[in-house]
Amino acid sequence: MSKLSLVTKGFVKDNPTFALMLGMCPTLATTTSAVNGMSMGLATAFVLILSNMAISAIARFVPDKVRIPSYIVVIATFVTVLQLLMQAYVPAVYDTLGLFIPLIVVNCIVLGRAEAFANKNSVLDSALDGLGIGLGFTLSLTVIGIVRELLGAGSIFGYKLIAGDGILVFVLAPGAFLVLAYLLVIFRKYILKNE
Amino acid sequence: MVACLGCVTLVCAALLGVVYVYTEDAVSAAQQAKSTKAIEAVSPAFDSLCEETEADGRTSYYVARDAEGANIALIVTAESSKGFGGKIKMMVGFLPDGSIYDTSVLEHSETPGLGAKATEEGFKGQFRGFNPFQRKLSVVKDGGDVDAITAATITSRAYCDALQTATDKFNTLSQEVFPKPQQEEEPAAGEENIEEDTRNE
Secondary structure, three states, X not given: XXXXXXXXXXXXXXXXXXXXXXXXXXXXXXXXXXHHHHHHHHHXXXXXXXXXHHHHHHOOOOOHHHHHHHHHHHHHHHHHHHXXXXXXXXXXXXXXXXXXXXXXXXXXXXXXXXXXXXXXOOHHHHHHHHHHHXXXXXXXXXXXXXXXXXXXXXXXXXXXXXXXXXXXXXXXXXXXXXXXXXXXXXXXXXXXXXX | OHHHHHHHHHHHHHHHHHHHHHHHHHHHHHHHHHHHHHHHHHXXXXXXXXXEEOOOOOOEEEEEEOOOOOEEEEXXXXXXXXXXXXXXXXXXXXXXXXXXXXEEEEXXXXXXXXXXXXXXXXXXXXXXXXXXXXXXXXXXXXXXXXXXXXXXXHHHHHHHHHHXXXXXXXXXXXXXXXXXXXXXXXXXXXXXXXXXXXXXX
């Protein structure tokens, strides 16, 4: 597999949200607006790249019996690093995402890539895989966020496009399921099929 | 096996320690900036700020001073657990005469688009210059002087509830913060109104 396709496969073929259907909890909960979705995606991408690299580096030395605990320790460390960095430099984003930052530890995309890819591949390939999957996740969350924000609040990235209140349900939890379902249909029927 | 897990945790702990030390100052600076910004939003322009701890020893209040060192505003934090989604925590700035300079919500979990409108100008603007010692701090539906948010009466009530707590705090603190001659008549009028409020709740 070429280096480039390692990155690009995360966008369509192995798209974590629409193709692999992983990490649904943050997908549904943090996409109330485009900015929130994008921040969550980038935060996950950060953890994914670093944990993929670290795990592919240590995989050879870790006995099978303590494999999962070791991986979780590595992932939790990078999540805490991210949490400290966000608290220090982007406190506003940290406040919005709140609880969902520590929850990246149990995001199945991160452990999933560690198990499925990083522990069998080189550090560089794992980093590229993390980058591709991370950006794919960011893209999906941003698209869901854009649709929900546009329908629910009449704005995109905070810029008001349609006057008035919008269709409130799209900002609430049921709207997350509706938007995800329709985008999934569109993605699977028109984009994934052509790959 | 144990050695391996031990090594992994040791390296991770070391990494966390390093990052913590490097970000410590920036984190506290960011938190400081956040609370200063919240205070500036609810207080008239001040020259210096003095933080005092309340009688309960946990919460604190702030006294804003002008260039001459006179106390110009008292800023207290208050919360209500009667919100639709849980706790509403807010910061309220009082002028010496007991009127509210401005209010600001620090934390809430109200419904977006409905209760969350409490943070918007349309609702919170009405409290600018509101004197809780002269007007009634409850929604119109309950016989008060506060216009509730459409379809979010519970949030509006909780907002008033938190403001009432803040007003009570102002009442207990105002004597020492603003020891002025005009103060003599103010607390008396205030107590009267507060009693009335509790009866109606």
